[in-house]
Amino acid sequence: MKLFILRVGCVLLLLLLALSAWLFVTHRNPDLDQPAVPVADVQQQIRQGAYLARIGNCMSCHTARGGAHYAGGRAIPTPFGNIYASNLTPDHETGIGNWNEDDFWRAMHDGRSKDGRLLYPAFPYPNYTHVSRADSDALFAYLQTLPPVSQENRTHELRAPYNNRLLLYAWRALYFRPGTFVADDKQSFAWNRGAYLTQGLGHCAACHSPRTMWGGVTEKAALSGGLIPSLNWYAPALNSGDASLGQWETEDIVAFLQHGVTDTRSVTGPMAEVVANSLQHMKQDDLTSIATYLKSLPATKSVSPSERLRPDEKQAIIASGARLYEHHCASCHQSSGVGVASIYPALAGNGAVTADPAVNPIRLVLHGGFAPSTQGNPRPYGMPPFGQNMTDEEIAAVVTYIRNAWGNQASAVSAHDVNQHRSQEGL
Structure with a gap:
């Protein structure tokens, strides 16, 4: 009986993989056809790209401790094993020196490498898919100005069967929908800017959301708080519960993000690294926009666990x-x-x-x-x-x-x- 159940499970898994692959191939993402945006001032584009790299906190993940900036090699722990961040320097052999803007856009927007391989979602392309083509091109232009570092990308250390990239077809069918950010014309410019930064390069939902057993984040659960996989710190809800940011003053949220401290709160744990390496370098207007967006998120009643004691x-x-x-x-x-x-x-x-x-x-x-x-x-x-x-x-x-x-x-x-x-x- 157990053998029969196992065989049925394998057949269903194969069918799911086949269906996912078919959907992936036949339902082409039209946004991939977006051409590179013409740029009049290349130096300004590079400066914008450097700023966007700060917003995305790219260097933190793509720099091993004691290693060259952006040369990769840092282990990203997941419940399925370690993912090693790739080399983003313009080295032609080990980095992205032989990529172009279209290759980089495909990785950011659709989670695929230059050679077409599906990327593991430890690289938060489910969030980066919201980044505009112009910002993607600016980020790429900045990365191309970095000193090239020859450092081979480390092989991921994933347990079977998670080391089989074919499973990513099924994962993407469940948890990934490519699509650029669409502004809400009923909201202010600041609100839309905050939504764009939070949902896109800021990739806040990657930590502040509960994950399924397969490591996915559902749209309904985004920003509702969750235990960060393998780090075992709790990222609090940004849209619910008694700690809702809707109860904070805008200037307090800005101070918290920019300085890591307010009169009554301070940042610790993984968020301290985000503030130190990313948020404190953001423009005041952008921080205010993020605060405006977060304060608008509807609060939902959190469910407290039942008391275990008399x-x-x-x-x-x-x-x-x-x-x-x-x-x-x-x-x-x-x-x-x-x-x-x-x-x-x-x-x-x-x-x-x-x-x-x-x-x-x-x-x-x-x-x-x-x-x-x-x-x-x-x-x-x-x-x-x-x-x-x-x-x-x-x-x-x-x-x-x-x-x-x-x-x-x-x-x-x-x-x-x-x-x-x-x-x-x-x-």
Whole structure:
């Protein structure tokens, strides 16, 4: 019986692959026929491309630690294995020196390499497909000015069957629809600019969305928050829940993106790298446009997990956590949980503290963390690690306390929850 089910499953998979391949071949994407945009000022195009590379944070992924900028080799961890970023320098043998604008547009817009191979979506072409042809050409023009670096692209380390690119036909049929950004004529210029940057080069949905078991993001779930695969940090929802950016002032969102800190919040984890390498370099108008767009996203009621403890058990943990908080945390975050403006973030009323799952506060108490160093906040204050001198039970108690003090309301954290993250350090 098991053998029969296995055979039926294999046949269905083959049929799905065949159907996906047929759709891919017969339903050609007409946007690929868009010609290169004539440019009057090449130097201005290159400057624009350099700015767009900052917005897309391209260098961060395409630069290995200690390696040459944009020469690739950095491992992008996924649940299916490691994807290695490619060499984007204009080296003719190992980079993109023998590409043209059309080849680059095909990769950005349709997720295909120069030789026609389907690219793995660790390269976020499901987002980059929204980038305009003019911006794609500008980005390519800038990359062509980089010093060429001869560095072979590393072979991806994916487990079977995910190392078979034929499966990408099925994945694309489920999760990818190529198409450039279309402005909403009912919205303002700033709103449309913010939507274009958020949905396209900013690729915010790549982290701030839940993913299916196959690593896909559905349009309905985009920007609703999710656990970043393999990094085990939670990227909060940008369109829902008590932490909705719709409740923030526009200038606070801009400051948060540009400096990594506001009077009551600070950035840590993977987002700190994004702020340091990308967002702090963006133009004020573009940051304001992103804030305008994010504030407009409709809030939806988040569903909190059911409490696993009896009320008396939870109260006992909270009481224990309160004592630990006064001993370890109150000197910075204050007994009232209000923190110190622009130095130590407030915990009271902080949606990042009460969000479910409670991954981020657990990891910060265990391993500590720093906000990024930016022009507006060059010497950020940090959070020291407490994992070396507090047990799993103690950390669970203090995190449960801050999630339920000063008007906060959230589920309790268990010692098991803490233990899951004890061995996971850094990003």
